[in-house]
Amino acid sequence: MAAASLPSALQSLANYRAHNTRVSQEVVEKGKLLLKAKSASKLGDDAWAFLEQLALAAIDVAKYEVADECLRLLAAKFPDSPRVDVLSGIRMEATQPPEIALKFYDELLEKDSSNAAICKRRISVLIRTGKVEQAVLELSEYLDTFYSDVEGWVELAELYSSCHQYTFATQALSHALLLAPQNPFYVLQFAETAYTADDIPLAVKMFMLCLDIVDKHTSEESIPTGVSIRAWYGVKLCCRALSGRSCSSASDTPLPKNLNLLDELATERILTAYSAAGKDNATIRELVLTWMGPSDRSGGRVHFVR
């Protein structure tokens, strides 16, 4: 059993690495199998990335012996590596009080002030211990130096959102959009943050931009899934807000023309997504129809794709 599942375990671990999935318990179980086999030569080039992944997962589920074993192997192979330093820092964060970890990171930064990963770990410790203002200051400084770090901009946006500073969050996300213009997830996050910041015209514009990016090559008759469904919900909410009250835009975005048509289209698209045949879908569809409201149910031009 162990021999057959080794390559499949390696395969799924590589998949987790590629997709940033954080299933730490499973990674530790599979990784322990591989470690026991001790076939470092069979693992090949991926061995070190696998060890790093296993170490992080082990720290996540508090299996510190496994993490120490991986760290030992990595430190033996790469003696003065900044990546191994980051791992030892994370291991320290897990058991020592945060001040000791911060001191460790400061020492490393004194030796080499361009180590981006250590800056990020410092900021992470500050966020964890609740020093949000200092974290925001340091993160802004970090992003001044390393502008192209999309992860950093998204993290800054999350920090601002957690403090309810939604306009600053949208500003941070706009930098992320500049750096990754083809990514619909960040556009969706921008649209939702703008909606929370009460800038509805900007929100509806960005929801529609997100749909444009995602559904560029899909036909009209396809069923929306994933990001599109979330964006259509966003459009529906914005249309409701726009028709219910007069909305001013802090960013001076013009209102969309044909608001009624947009509303109908959003309704039709959302109902299409829930119109697949099946017992569960019927109850969900009833819920969605109730949420839509009475005026939208009997729209003459609304058609459902079965």
Next chain:
Amino acid sequence: MIGRLFLLIATLLVLHAAFSTYEHLSHLKSLGKPEGSLPYDIILEAIIGLTMGIFGASMNASPLKEVTWSSEMKTRSIDEMDARLGFANYVNRGRNFLS
């Protein structure tokens, strides 16, 4: 399967045409007139081999992959984009109930 069959036949045809050319040229050399032109059937055989090889290679090619950004983004999930592993927090409640 047809693609591989075509490729095989095309390879055999081309090799046969090449061997026939060699034989023909050595025949001409032995006859003392080394400047003769190739007979038409060898040329025809080579061209047919080329055409069949083109068809076979096209049929044998692996299925086409998507190239647009939107198709690539359909394979990603929102959890991937929210992961932010550089800032991840590894000190969580897991230590209290998992180990």
